[in-house]
Amino acid sequence: MRTVGVVVNPVAGMGGRVGLKGTDGKVDEARKRGAEPRAPDRARQALEAMAATGEPLRVLAYAGVMGAEAAREAGLDPVVVGEPEAGADATVGETTATDTHDAVRQFVEEGVDIILFVGGDGTAADVAETLAGMDDETPIFGVPAGVKVYSSVFGVSPEAAGRVAATFDETERAEVNDIDEDDYRAGEVRTELRAVARVPVAEERQASKQLSGGSVEGLAAGFVEDMDPGVTYVLGPGGTLGEVKERLGIDGTALGVDVYRDGEVLARDAAESDILAALGEDNVVVVSPVGGQGFVLGRGNQQLSPAVLRRSELSVVASRAKLAEVGVLRVDTGDPDLDEELRGWRRVRVGRFETRLVEVV
Structure with a gap:
């Protein structure tokens, strides 16, 4: 029987849809902007998928919003091994990184086979650094719930993370990277290696995010030339779309x-x-895949929510080099039905005139 320790950072990702590009130190601001907790629901999705594998499992969790609630909602019967400093009834925003550290230490003492955490790069660093401080190599795996998710210790979706946690056979070492969110909000990306952790070997584990490079002038020029009057274009983040914006x-x-x-x-x-307030009758969301990972939705652009996407066409642009690097495209909008609708073959602009068919998996 596999023993899985589950810990949730309940505020992870709250800043994404309200344009904060992260939640570090911004929980109150996110709430003022109307942000809703994202991590608990993604935890439930992961745990439902884990349970659906049919593997014999013993689940340990921290109390309340830090894991036990999501486990019960997924139909599991978790063993509660501790609670946050604010108590078992702590709400979103009342838990701390110290609570995460304490949960990880408790899981190690209980001898778990893997720690399944729900959060972003900051949570990954909290988990991995705690293990490093204990000189322990318990494998970890992340349910992606943060805004950026640069590290290679996450599943490609909540469901994938749950499946992998229940079924993996081998482990390997992987990097945990994080960035300074204040610099990120100012338009600069500086990645920092925070730790190296042991993770499952799995095809459904995402690659470490790499910054894209190379010239995309022709691609951007062709896209701008083909833009239609009266259409509202929602231009996503990244270097490729930056070139489009410069052309405009x-x-x-x-x-x-x-x-x-x-x-x-x-x-x-x-x-x-x-975005919703600015949309017109005809709308196009324009995105480019994350270098090294292939995500076009759900990594660093959660502002492009299901509500926005359901009112818009989706256009993908990418250099040939980036497509060769990622192989396939991925989506993680937070809405499984919408993700399924978006999967399949999609035409991607790769040059001034050229397009290529690429599969969204």
Whole structure:
């Protein structure tokens, strides 16, 4: 029987849809902007998938929103091994990184076979650094719930993370990277290696995010030439879309989402609510895959929510080099039904005139 320790960072990812590009130190601001907790629901999805494997499992969890609630909602009967400092009834926003550290130490003492954590890169670092401080190599695996998710210790989706935690046979070492969110909000990305952790060997584990490089001038020029009047374009983050914004002559944000129509920027560095307010009758969401991972939705662009996507067409642009690197495209919108609708073969613009069919898996 496999013993799985489950710990949830309940505030992870709250800043994504409201345009904060992260939640570190921004929980109150995220709430003011109307953010809703994201991590507990993704924890439930992962644990449901874990239970559905049929593998014999023993689940240990921290109390309440830090894991036990999600486990029970998934139909599991967790053994509660501790609770946050604020108590078993702590709400979202009342738990701390110290609680995560304590949960990891308790899991190690209980001899778990794997620690399944729910959060982003900061949570991954908290878990991995705690293990390193104990000189322990218990494998870890992440349910992606943060905004950025740069590290290679996460499943490609909550469901994938749950399946892998229940069924993996081998482990290997992988990097835990994080970035300074204040620099990220200012348009600069500086990755920092925080730890090296042992993780399951699995095809459904995402690769470490790499910054894209190479010229995309022709691609951007062709896209701009083909833009239609009267259409609202929701331009996602990243270097490729940055080149598109430069071609348009607009002062866009490199790591945020900008909304453009007929020569006018309708919203700059927009949150989900800003995008929804700016949409017109005909809308196109334009994205480029994350280098090294292949995600076009759900990594660093949660502002492009299911509500936005259901009112828009989806356009993907990418250099040939980036497509060769990622192989396939991935989506993780937080809405499993929408993810399923988006899967299949999609035409991607790769040059001024050229397109290529790429599978969304």
